[in-house]
Every structure is written in C-alpha cells, then in structure tokens.
Amino acid sequence: MAYDYLIIGAGPAGLQLAALLERDGRDYAVLERGSGAGTFFTRYPRHRKLISINKVHTGSTDPERRMRMDWNSLLTDDPELLFTRYSPKYFPDADDIVRYFQDFAATLHVRYDVDVSRISKNGTGFTVQDHSGQTWQARNLVMATGVSQLYVPPIPGIEHVERYDTFDTDPEGFTDQRVLVIGKGNSGFETADALVEHAAVIHVAGPHSVKLAWQTHYVGHLRAVNNNFLDTYQLKSENAVIDGTIERIEPRPDGGFRIQFRYARTVEKLRELEYDRIIACTGFRFDASIFDETCRPALVINDRFPELTPAFESVNVPGLYFAGTITQSRDFKKSTSGFIHGFRYGARALHRVLNARHHDTPWPATELELSPEAISDAIIARVNRSSCLWQQFAVIGDVVTVDGTTARYEEEVPVAHVADGGQGPAEHRFVATLEYGPDHDTVDPFDITIPRVAENDAANAADASYLHPVVRHYRQGVLAATHHLAENLENHWDLPEVHQQPLVVFVKECLAGA
Numbered sequence: 001m002a003y004d005y006l007i008i009g010a011g012p013a014g015l016q017l018a019a020l021l022e023r024d025g026r027d028y029a030v031l032e033r034g035s036g037a038g039t040f041f042t043r044y045p046r047h048r049k050l051i052s053i054n055k056v057h058t059g060s061t062d063p064e065r066r067m068r069m070d071w072n073s074l075l076t077d078d079p080e081l082l083f084t085r086y087s088p089k090y091f092p093d094a095d096d097i098v099r100y101f102q103d104f105a106a107t108l109h110v111r112y113d114v115d116v117s118r119i120s121k122n123g124t125g126f127t128v129q130d131h132s133g134q135t136w137q138a139r140n141l142v143m144a145t146g147v148s149q150l151y152v153p154p155i156p157g158i159e160h161v162e163r164y165d166t167f168d169t170d171p172e173g174f175t176d177q178r179v180l181v182i183g184k185g186n187s188g189f190e191t192a193d194a195l196v197e198h199a200a201v202i203h204v205a206g207p208h209s210v211k212l213a214w215q216t217h218y219v220g221h222l223r224a225v226n227n228n229f230l231d232t233y234q235l236k237s238e239n240a241v242i243d244g245t246i247e248r249i250e251p252r253p254d255g256g257f258r259i260q261f262r263y264a265r266t267v268e269k270l271r272e273l274e275y276d277r278i279i280a281c282t283g284f285r286f287d288a289s290i291f292d293e294t295c296r297p298a299l300v301i302n303d304r305f306p307e308l309t310p311a312f313e314s315v316n317v318p319g320l321y322f323a324g325t326i327t328q329s330r331d332f333k334k335s336t337s338g339f340i341h342g343f344r345y346g347a348r349a350l351h352r353v354l355n356a357r358h359h360d361t362p363w364p365a366t367e368l369e370l371s372p373e374a375i376s377d378a379i380i381a382r383v384n385r386s387s388c389l390w391q392q393f394a395v396i397g398d399v400v401t402v403d404g405t406t407a408r409y410e411e412e413v414p415v416a417h418v419a420d421g422g423q424g425p426a427e428h429r430f431v432a433t434l435e436y437g438p439d440h441d442t443v444d445p446f447d448i449t450i451p452r453v454a455e456n457d458a459a460n461a462a463d464a465s466y467l468h469p470v471v472r473h474y475r476q477g478v479l480a481a482t483h484h485l486a487e488n489l490e491n492h493w494d495l496p497e498v499h500q501q502p503l504v505v506f507v508k509e510c511l512a513g514a
Helices: 012-023 063-069 094-107 186-195 228-233 326-330 341-358 372-383 385-392 417-421 458-463 494-513
Strands: 002-008 028-031 116-122 125-130 135-145 177-180 199-208 240-251 257-263 271-275 276-282 318-324 365-370 396-403 405-414 428-435 466-476 476-485
Touching: 002 012, 002 125, 012 028, 012 094, 012 341, 063 385, 135 341, 177 186, 177 271, 186 199, 186 228, 199 228, 228 240, 257 276, 276 458, 326 341, 341 385, 341 396, 341 405, 365 372, 372 396, 372 405, 372 428, 372 466, 372 494, 385 396, 385 405, 385 428, 396 417, 405 417, 417 428, 428 494, 458 476, 458 494, 466 494
Parallel strands: 002 028, 002 135, 135 318, 177 199, 177 276, 199 240
Antiparallel strands: 116 125, 125 135, 240 257, 257 271, 365 405, 396 405, 396 428, 428 466, 466 476
C-alpha cells in the first residue's frame, strides 16, 4: 500500500494532522501500535490526573478566545469534538482524554495494532514494515509517536532502580520506607506527592534547583498542582528536595540501596545516603531505534529529540517530518511545543507547509488595504483574539507582507520559518507575536517590592516582563525595527491612545517612502 502521507502514531498530534489531511481530501493513513487512539494516556500520567487545564467557564462566547483556556482540545470545526464537552474538571482525569481521542479518531483513516519495526528510505520515499512483516510505502513520512521511551541518565547503577513507567503506584507498598525520587519535574513531584501519606522519608533529587512554572512560564516546569510536596520539605516533615548529582547507585546486600551523592554549591565531599526504594522519574525521549541506516534522523538534547528544520522536517532526512511533543527541540523549555495546547498549532503549520510544498497551495492569506491604519487594525484584532499566538508565544506569529501596492495577512506562521525564507522574499514584512520580556523567568511574580512597568505604560512597553504583543518590521528580510505594545492586566491590547495609535505610528514610519 502506497500513500502520499503516512503518519506513525494516533496520539493527539497524529490525529490533529490526520484531521487536516482528511478535510482536504489528501491520500494518507495513520499507523498506531495500540488498539485505540491516544494509548499513551491509558498509562500516563501514572497517577491519572492531567496537568493540562480544562477551563470550561471562560466568560467568552468566542470559540477562538475560549481555546486560550482549553489545553486539551484538538483544532476542529465540530463543537461537539471539543474536550470541554468531556469533562468539567479543571485538571481532568486521564481516562477522559483517552475517550476524547477515540471519538476524534472515529472518522479518520487509522490502522490499529500495527507495531512498526523498521523504517527505510529509497529513491521515491519510505518503506515502513511492521512486526507481522506487512509493509507500507509513503512519499512523505510523519512521525507523531511522542516521547515513548523513558530517558535514563548515565548514572552507574541506575539499572537497579524502579522506573516511573513501570513501578507499582500503590502508595501502601511504600509504608514506613525511605524513598529517593530522581528527577525534579512534574512526574517526580507527582510521584512524591502520592507517597507522602505512607513513606517515612522522601527525598527528591536532581542536579538543578526546582524551577516553578509560575515564574518561568514554561508549563513543563513544576506546576502548583504537583508542588504540595514542597510544604512537607520547608515545614520540616522529614522530606527534602536536594540539589546535586548522584554519582553511583549500589544495591545493599541486605536490601535497599546506597548512593554516592555530591551536593551542588558546596565543597563538601561525596555523601553516602541510604534508601529502601529508588524511583527514576527522569523524563522521556523519542525512540529512533526503528530507523535503519538509510534514514536515521539526527538527534539533539542528549539524543532525546529529533533535530528539525523550521518546517518540522528532519535536518538530514528529506521528506521525514515530525509532529507533536517531539517538535519541542525547536523551543525546548521556552514555549509550548511539548504540549497539546502548543503542538496542535504546530501540526496545523506543518499541514500548511505540506500544502505549499506538494499541492501548490500557498499559505492562507487575506488581502489588506495598504495603509498603516488597516495593517495596525488587523494586527490589533488578532493579538486580542488569537489562541495560537497566545499559546505559542514567541514561536508562531502572524505576518503582514507588503510588496509594491499590495498587503496580505498570513496567520500562524512559525517565526523561524519566516526567518528561514519559507514565506519567500518581501520588501516589507511585519511579524506579530505575543511574548514575555527577556528576563521574565528571573522575576518573582509575587514580590510586590520589585519595580515593574506600569500597566498600559506605552512609553516603557519594551521593558515589560508579562505577556504582551511585539511587532517586528523586516525590510528585504533584515530586521529593521521592533515595537512593543504595553502590558494589560486583562490582556486587552486595544486602547486607542495606548495600543492602537502607537502601532499606527510605528507602521507608518516603517513604510515611509514605500
């Protein structure tokens, strides 16, 4: 069987891209190892509570604005296929999202119970083989398999410990035991929090200090829903968060483990610490083992993710594309491509890239009147409404291209794709994004003694730390000027004298002489 597009994985990213291909009548198929869609979520998170928010009641009737607070829905024109119909909980149960994905997949071309074992490349495309020996051919291959393998750091002896992906989550099995959790992400603290009522002592260890999502604005850092454990440490309840490196793990002859630990920021020698149980909660990685030597993609970030071009294509294997959380190498720990509410827009951008490359379909665009007022009005309208710019801050933007006597508005273009020449040359180009200030992750958001830029302070908007619109002007592909719109508590950037008029002046100055 031969297809134009073969998608590996029927998780949220694979389903999102498949739905867009289905809408356009493209020749595609999805191969899924599991017996249903979204099988990753039948096991993860292990304690079954999602940390992706589901804000059903937003006070808005605008579907686009409502998606800003809906971190689980895929992009669809069918209001019945929004996740907000599946659960009223702010932090939903994982079983609900499995049910949602299975319903979303019902009208798509998905083949289940297909366990891909080998992928190779020939002159015309890719050959995919499963464990039964069946093969599929594809001109273009899209990997949407997620980070399916536990990342195991190179610690001597780590092979002896329990793993987040397989350990028995029943907390009673840890009663009166000393437990070490390796890893300071959400899976580590989720696990520690679940054991608090039974374990005697819990230490959460890692080489770096805990980073809190409310300060960094990266939702993969520790979330408040998982940080109750910090109370048990700071209020001296026999638990601790320890910064440093584990240099060796040794099983004790009488059971349990002894570790050699080197504290960070001290001159203390190696300490020996002992535990009854150790659980590795060290994150996940992309599994590249199914690729043979003809198409093995380059990897980055400790070989955890594929290395991608701005068009979501492998840097060394033409025609091999990626969708979903494995695209986060493009904005690792900076924006939201590792999560559904981010990569759903990345998948839509990939779909538009494929349309332009293979179907002579240019990026969707709206013609604008060539005037500073019309350009500014269009940008203001979008930054006040767009869910994509809100979620994919600094990564995806809207683009206004001015050539000769015409202006056109293109929505949701990856910023790096524009910089890479993906939208072609232009005399003038404005790129509008939503962004935090450059040092936003160093500011304590609850310290009211720190001087801050005042709300609606247009004169000092460039110094703002909180999310706000940024418009950059490129002339012949070279950055020529940057304009920041002032912060606003309610995220309404449409005040005439504060937001609209300064932007009109900026656009007029950029186009002077055009």
